[in-house]
Amino acid sequence: MIFACDLDQTLIYSRRSMGPVEESELVPVEKYEGEDLSYMTRTAYMRLRELSREIDFVPTTTRIYEQYARIHGLADGISIRYAIVSNGGRVLIDGRTDEQWDGLIREAVRAGAASGDEAMALFRRLADASWVLKERYCDELFHAVVVERDRIPHGWMDELASELSGMGWNCSLQGRKVYLVPDPVSKGAAVRYVKELTGASFVFAAGDSLLDESMLRMADEAMAPGHGELFRSYGSGNDGAIRFSRRSGIMAAEEILNAAAACNKTEVAG
Incomplete structure (x- = not known):
């Protein structure tokens, strides 16, 4: 199973976006110029570490590589072979750019936009x-x-x-x-490419923004936090393809990770 997950305001949170949470529950996961920028709850962080050993956890972010690399928390005990940065514009395999995808996406942009x-x-x-x-x-x-x-x-x-x-x-x-x-630069297209590389039969995807919608729509199971662009667009009249967390802010990450873990258990059992 692939767990393709957006980072900012889905899995990791700044102090401005996290909402109410006990300080003792926070784990810093990103540092920039000596300052902690992003956090996860301790529960979410430990669940992600466990889950990444069982499935292909694929961070999927609009951040460019240099911004993604600042998230030191993803390098500490979390197994990541594939990552998607630049909103799907770059696929990383073991931290290095996949040249085949790079060529495909740039040709698609030249031809289609x-x-x-x-x-x-x-x-x-x-x-x-x-x-x-x-x-x-x-x-x-x-x-x-x-x-x-x-x-x-x-x-x-x-x-x-x-x-x-x-x-x-x-x-x-x-x-x-x-x-x-x-339009050719999308998280959905990049996740589909990684799915083909891994041979995975099931994708669980999570994200909060309209830029995440393409990967949520192509996933077998999709979830969004109870905040953000997608929640504002579809939360009150969802078509059923995307389910929303009951909680918002940083606590939504725990709910998303629990749902991903439950899907993995179902896939293994099936």
Whole structure:
């Protein structure tokens, strides 16, 4: 079984996003410039360590490799052979880029989407520069734009999504970042590729944002925390393909890991 799991606000949490939790229950899992940035609960961390010995745990993140590598907690007692970074743009095998996937995805972007410059030009035309703080072109595949979220007008993201769709791109708002991503670069496509590599017959996937939806839709079982873009979009009228945790914040990770472990037991028994 493959357990493909988003990281930020699904498995690991900043202090801003974690919600109420006892300080003694926190395990730091990411450090940057000497400061702890992200955490898991002790229960979730121990469950992940156990689970990673039984299944293929595949971290699946929009972070680029350098940001992913900061998460030291994933290197301590957790077994990871495959990882997906750059929103599916790169597949790592034993920490190294899989060149076959790299070639396939870049050719797909060239053939199926407008250029990164064109997508960013559209964003700048629609956005107000006063609430755009910083831009980054990640892995020469997608854009991450830091914004003052509270100043984005109501309905603006829908307008951006509509305009981008005609260019073979999509968008997502996560925290303070707007992501612009070409359609061929998706977590779902990358997870499907890893599934073929491993020969796995079952995928359990978890994630909180619209950028996770493609992998949740292709999974055999899919779960999202009771917060985030997916919960806001589908939580009140879910179509049944994605189930949501009862808890939100950092405690949702424990519920997701318990569900993944239960699926694994069912698969083994079956």
